[in-house]
Amino acid sequence: MTTLRKHIDAHFDEELFRVKERLAIMGRLVELQVRAAIAAFLQRDAKRAAAVVEGDREVNQLERDIDEHCVRTLALRQPAGSDLRFVAATLKIVTDLERIGDLAVSTARQSRSRDDVSLQTFHRLSELAETALTTLRTSLDCFLQGDAARARTVIAADGQMAKEVAYLTADLGAEMTREPALVANGLAALMVAKHIERMFAHATNIAEMTIYTTSAQDVRHIT
Amino acid sequence: MATAAGLRTQGLDVHYGTFHAVKNVSVTIRERCLTSLIGPSGCGKSSLLRAFNRMNDLIPGCRTSGVVEVNGARIYEGGTDIQALRRRVGMVFQRPNPFPLSVYENVAYGPRIHSTAKGLALDEVVKRCLIAVSLWDELANDLEQSALLLSAEKMQRLCIARALAVEPSVLLMDEPCSSLDPGATMRIEQLMRDLSSRYTILVVTHNMQQAARISDETGFMLLGELVEMGPTADLFTQPRDKRTEDYVTGRYG
Numbered sequence: 001m002t003t004l005r006k007h008i009d010a011h012f013d014e015e016l017f018r019v020k021e022r023l024a025i026m027g028r029l030v031e032l033q034v035r036a037a038i039a040a041f042l043q044r045d046a047k048r049a050a051a052v053v054e055g056d057r058e059v060n061q062l063e064r065d066i067d068e069h070c071v072r073t074l075a076l077r078q079p080a081g082s083d084l085r086f087v088a089a090t091l092k093i094v095t096d097l098e099r100i101g102d103l104a105v106s107t108a109r110q111s112r113s114r115d116d117v118s119l120q121t122f123h124r125l126s127e128l129a130e131t132a133l134t135t136l137r138t139s140l141d142c143f144l145q146g147d148a149a150r151a152r153t154v155i156a157a158d159g160q161m162a163k164e165v166a167y168l169t170a171d172l173g174a175e176m177t178r179e180p181a182l183v184a185n186g187l188a189a190l191m192v193a194k195h196i197e198r199m200f201a202h203a204t205n206i207a208e209m210t211i212y213t214t215s216a217q218d219v220r221h222i223t
Numbered sequence: 224m225a226t227a228a229g230l231r232t233q234g235l236d237v238h239y240g241t242f243h244a245v246k247n248v249s250v251t252i253r254e255r256c257l258t259s260l261i262g263p264s265g266c267g268k269s270s271l272l273r274a275f276n277r278m279n280d281l282i283p284g285c286r287t288s289g290v291v292e293v294n295g296a297r298i299y300e301g302g303t304d305i306q307a308l309r310r311r312v313g314m315v316f317q318r319p320n321p322f323p324l325s326v327y328e329n330v331a332y333g334p335r336i337h338s339t340a341k342g343l344a345l346d347e348v349v350k351r352c353l354i355a356v357s358l359w360d361e362l363a364n365d366l367e368q369s370a371l372l373l374s375a376e377k378m379q380r381l382c383i384a385r386a387l388a389v390e391p392s393v394l395l396m397d398e399p400c401s402s403l404d405p406g407a408t409m410r411i412e413q414l415m416r417d418l419s420s421r422y423t424i425l426v427v428t429h430n431m432q433q434a435a436r437i438s439d440e441t442g443f444m445l446l447g448e449l450v451e452m453g454p455t456a457d458l459f460t461q462p463r464d465k466r467t468e469d470y471v472t473g474r475y476g
Contacts, residue, residue, distance in 0.1 A: 004472075004474065005469060005474040006474065007472065007473045007474055008473050008474065008475070009473060012473065078432055079472065080431065080435070080459040080460070080471035080472055081459065081460065081461070081462050081467075081468045081471045081472045082468060082472060083472045083473075084459070084460055085460065085461070216460070216461030
């Protein structure tokens with residue numbers, strides 16, 4: 001883990017700490033949004049789905065706040081080295097978090113596309129979402145703590161989600177083939193699975209940005 | 224115009240009495256590039272700069288050892304013509320220091336004492352140098368006015384023109400913008416960039432943003448050592464050495 005000395009100007013440390021604090025809040029909020037969206041979809045809970053849509057405003061506001069902080073830091077501090085990489089990475093990470101928030105909204109909205117009948121595969125959506133959320137939490141913790149070694153383990157597990165989604169897609173297809181009445185629900189579940197896969201990709205982006213920030217190494221698009 | 228030169232040191236040490244100002248520095252300054260030296264006060268960057276035209280020789284108690292090359296020639300070996308060296312390696316200082324003479328005479332001074340031009344040829348040299356520093360359009364009809372009446376920025380431009388008049392291949396600049404306001408600084412920086420396509424320029428600056436803006440390469444010095452030298456973008460975004468990282472991020476001290 002990287003431990004940096006304090007800046008000569010302690011205010012700069014405080015400013016960067018405030019950015020980290022907001023990122024942690026945004027990450028936690030996005031996590032709650034995803035969890036609520038999956039529940040809204042699985043339980044076909046319109047009220048909860050509406051709450052997710054409403055909650056996205058707060059996610060968007062945090063994105064604007066953090067962006068503004070970063071731009072101000074660039075303009076007023078002209079950071080260099082690891083500070084510059086931290087600010088540049090933060091600007092990307094807020095976008096990843098905001099996109100995960102958008103995907104939570106899309107997931108919640110899928111609850112309107114299904115009826116009361118559950119498919120056997122539905123429970124696997126919860127498991128996939130938990131995997132994506134664990135990855136998100138780990139990646140963001142790594143970024144906030146400057147832990148590149150742990151971030152590399154996140155990236156190493158990158159391919160697993162795509163496999164799980166492929167299995168789920170095949171099983172959903174089989175279920176829909178057996179019972180054509182389930183097609184509407186199956187298609188909605190497919191959409192949700194794809195949203196979760198995208199959430200996972202955004203979470204691994206954060207792990208990649210951790211490595212960039214701590215080691216000045218760009219590991220994007222290597223595999 | 225003069226041809227460009229590269230600078231090189233090998234195992235350079237500079238002492239002032241018992242103080243070891245530059246410690247075993249080996250560096251190559253690329254031809255026709257703008258290279259900046261950054262580092263805290265007393266780190267040895269001005270001493271390194273002054274080694275390239277033997278200005279350190281003028282400081283009592285200064286001892287220099289190691290190899291220093293300008294254009295491939297070892298300048299600390301016996302037989303080096305110091306006057307010729309300083310013609311090849313021009314210098315611009317922190318505070319503009321025009322002579323108390325006219326604009327024309329300031330630029331003509333060097334070619335006159337070195338007998339490199341006179342008469343109409345000297346007029347041409349003055350014109351060419353004032354064009355190079357973007358002063359000709361303003362001062363063409365006022366060449367006899369005292370240089371001391373110019374603004375600080377124009378004085379500094381004039382000093383650069385004066386350095387160019389003896390057809391150097393290298394320009395050494397020691398904090399050339401530190402006494403200028405931000406607008407003048409930007410214009411001098413642009414001039415430095417323009418000149419770097421024809422001259423090898425080595426700049427000492429305390430202003431890291433200036434080094435980042437103008438330099439092709441940047442070196443970081445600390446306690447007499449050249450800690451790191453490389454492309455400017457790399458040094459400011461992904462420094463290799465922890466000491467450079469601490470300095471460019473404001474963690475030094």
